[in-house]
Amino acid sequence: MAKRDYYEILGVSKSATDPEIKKAYRKLSKQFHPDINKAADADAKFKEITEAYEVLSDGNKRAAYDQYGHASTDPNFGNSGGGFGGGFGGGGFNGGGFEDIFESFFGGGGRTANPNAPRQGEDLQYRMDLEFEEAIFGKETTIQYNREAECKTCHGDGAKPGSHPVTCSKCQGSGTLNVARNTPLGRVMTRQTCDVCQGTGKEIKEKCPTCYGSGRIKERHSVKVTVPAGVEDGNQMRLNGQGEAGKNGGPYGDLYVVFRVKSSDLFDRDGAEIYYELPISFIQAALGDEIEVPTVHGKIKLKIPAGTQTGTNFRLKSKGAPRLRGAGSGDQHVKIKLITPKDLSSEQKRILRDYAKESGIEVTEQDESTFGKLKDVFKKR
Known part of the structure; x- marks a missing residue:
């Protein structure tokens, strides 16, 4: 199925400003967030909205999208030796030959991300239930949740204290291997994850006894949350650095606290x-x-x-x-x-009849028991 236009998804024009794009995203993400919207297609719509915002909120990605459309979001977009982003300016290929272009379409071309580069950890979400009055006046509380944290024994590198990871002997630290395979078009090179280091580019000869080489441990984490006065059902706040641990020394992800406010019996x-x-x-x-x-x-x-x-x-x-x-x-x-009062006494009825007479109001009184009998008849039907 063809992808929808990102501007159409967010409901903004192609000339929309950054604040207009952000405002549209906040409105739609609140409407279709899976924790709030229980419709069957809410999750898919939320992902579609998030994908559109990630591109249009980034100046470079938006410029590429405006010029090349959805092709600009392809992983091979802008790779050296081919793709849509360059290499064809000024009357030449600007480095790289036909082989590079050919490989980019069969999984072998393009630059490879450094597997040892620091990467930020994953974001987490926590749902906080609030009483009606708590949402109005705010409060301070401490929440607990499970997350992956950096191993304190090996400080995240996965190696036993006193030892260090070494460059993978098979992939030479790239994290990937070039593998030749035969196709109807001939013999081509494809790139796959190294089976020795699992894409990390490093080998751990002596693994950490605490995390067994992963560099991360599961922990029960606590953090103090100040709920601002005036929050509403569905609002969320971001706590920087309270998500999952990063990799290769990268920062922790963020925690998003989503508020669910209970209704009031009075208001x-x-x-x-x-x-x-x-x-x-x-x-x-x-x-x-x-x-x-x-x-x-x-x-x-x-x-x-x-x-x-x-x-x-x-x-x-x-x-x-x-x-x-x-x-x-x-x-x-x-x-x-x-x-309207019920079960009037005889004296109260007399007073009301006098009031009606004094006001010139003609009333044809009905016996309450008659209505009760009629209700019972309709209920039985």
């Missing part, structure tokens, strides 16, 4: 704005009242004017959640919900 939240539904009686709405209202910051008194209608909204300034990016807090919105 709804949209960003920094908090919503609460306040039930009041007909008497309170008609005559007015001063009512104690809960907020995430504590209870406050709210004056209900006489004649307040159901559905009326009141705004409590700065009683919402702190703004994660910006100053101050949002507001709390209080929506009035009028509650």
Whole structure:
């Protein structure tokens, strides 16, 4: 299946700025992250979005993509002696001959990455569950998780203390071997991983007794996390250097903490704005009242004017959640919900009939038991 255009995947134009590309990526990655979106195709979409961002967020990769399209992401792109990236300028091949070009299409050409170069470790992800109030006010906590760390006995080189790894005698430190094979087009050279050093370019004669030559150990790692006030469900924060150990002296990867916020029994939240539904009686709405209202910051008194209608909204300034990016807090919105009384006494009914008569309202009363019987009939059907 042909790959989709990277700009189309992120939903931006080809003239989009770096901030616009980053903003689009953050929105889409949050929407399709497998830990948040449980749809069957979420994982594939998330990988597609990440791949597009990795290219378009890098100036050099983006320029190559704009010129050559998806061909620029091929591992052989720009290799010496062929490919799409060069070697054909100025009226000559600029080094390398037909053999180099031919080999690049059959797995043998191009430059090989140094297997002994430092490489950053893998990133990790940790899901942190937060109570509704914890997300609003933030907190400090210590989390624990499993990761691969550098072996403290051999300091990551895999060799027994007092000894050192040596250059692989078979591949001479390249980590790969050139192997001739016959094809319908003739005899060609292919490159494969060295079977002695497993691609590392080094042999360990005396292995470390702790890590058995891997240079890494499994550990239960602890790190303190400061949850910022105002985080929302699906937000994530990066902790530099808290991921997996690097290789060949490379730095540790990063840890991404993804927040999962529990819902509240009282409140709804949209960003920094908090919503609460306040039930009041007909008497309170008609005559007015001063009512104690809960907020995430504590209870406050709210004056209900006489004649307040159901559905009326009141705004409590700065009683919402702190703004994660910006100053101050949002507001709390209080929506009035009028509650109709049930099981009225004879005296209460008399008073209401007098009120209706005084107001010129004609009421054809219905027996509550009649409705109850009708409900039972419909339920049985």
